[in-house]
Amino acid sequence: MSAYVYHFSPAGTTKRIASVLGFALDADAQMIDLADPATLGGEHPVSAPTGKPEDSDIAVFAVPVFAGRVPQPAAAMISRIRGNGMRAASVVVYGNRDFDDALVELNDILARQGFSVIASGAFIARHSMLPAVAAGRPDTEDCGDAEAFAERIAEKLASAAERGVSTPIDIPGNRPYKESPAAAWTPSVTDDCTLCGICAINCPVQAIPHDAPNTTGQTCFQCMRCASACPEGARVLPAPVAAMISEKLAPIATVRKPNQVWV
Ligand SMILES: Cc1cc2nc3c(=O)[nH]c(=O)nc-3n(C[C@H](O)[C@H](O)[C@H](O)COP(=O)(O)O)c2cc1C
Secondary structure, eight states: OOEEEEEOOTTSHHHHHHHHHHHHHOTTOEEEETTOHHHHTTSSOOOOSOSSOOTTOEEEEEEEOBTTBOOHHHHHHHTTOOOTTOEEEEEEEEOSSOOTTHHHHHHHHHHHTTOEEEEEEEEEOOOSSOTTTTTTOSOHHHHHHHHHHHHHHHHHHHOGGGTTOOOOSOOOOOSSOOOOOOOOOOOEEOTTOOOOOHHHHHOTTOOSOTTOTTOOOTTOOOOOHHHHHOTTOOEEOOHHHHHHHHHHHGGGTTOOOOOEEEO
């Protein structure tokens, strides 16, 4: 079996789940970073891994949930990949609130691109805007869940009876999808900023000018990659946004919600 793991992971937790899942499926799984600015910029056009996929091949698509949806740049990237009938597993990773319509949306995109989705999962991770929510996740138990999910996917792939089925799984979520709110803020930059430019290099949508990395442009979609990449911790949530989110998420901050899979 060959596994191709496409992940979009601004703050790293989606990649962690995707890596565990991919490695459990295939020790030589190929990891493809859809949030790499070079990939997004089109210098390395993303395409289906094989012209004619084998029955045992699997593509894993893992994205975080932003406002109950697939982040728009991730949706745009996946919409450039052709499945050619390849089987796929879809995964959304969310910060303990809800994944709303993200999984339905991801599966719709994959079906449109010619993938046959045979399994889906919704995994919990610390909230990238407020890491105290679901702090420390994904942890050992979550990684165990990802490995168990991989086992079920492998069994399903191996079962000839399942071949040719597109989406036999009943995923929670609605169509039309939740409205995406307009971007209302960009990260604040504190006096600790040394203008090193690491944030600019890492921004998946080139929203941070390389010659003025203490500013943020309009293409920012608030993914928090700059905040997690900054060695000085100088890129932060604006205080009023932090206060608002903190109040909203307080009731679920320390609740241990389970991961869910549909196979
Ligand atoms: C802009 C934004 C919106 C988010 N919206 C949601 C949401 O609707 N529901 C939720 O449970 N978590 C939400 N989160 C939390 C992320 O889904 C979660 O932290 C995820 O693990 C981030 O993945 P990453 O570490 O790969 O970037 C949001 C995070 C950001 C930055």
